[in-house]
Amino acid sequence: MPKIKTHKGLKKVLNVRQSGSITIGKPGHRHNTGKKNMNFNRKKRTASSLSQADTNRLKNAIR
Numbered sequence: 001m002p003k004i005k006t007h008k009g010l011k012k013v014l015n016v017r018q019s020g021s022i023t024i025g026k027p028g029h030r031h032n033t034g035k036k037n038m039n040f041n042r043k044k045r046t047a048s049s050l051s052q053a054d055t056n057r058l059k060n061a062i063r
Contacts, residue, residue: 007061014062015047022055022062023047 015023028036029044050058 004060004063006063010058011062014050014058016062020055022050022058024050 013024017023025047026044029041033041
């Protein structure tokens, strides 16, 4: 049985913490932020953590 390859696109988007939980950035903060509200931009800076169901589903794809 061959090894399972890491999904490179997913690996660039997700970040695995030391505890094993996975964080992901929020969409809408990459470009065209000058026309957006500063309150909107500030909220997009913080990362959110994935749910336990999504963590279990994606764990094999990013290893």
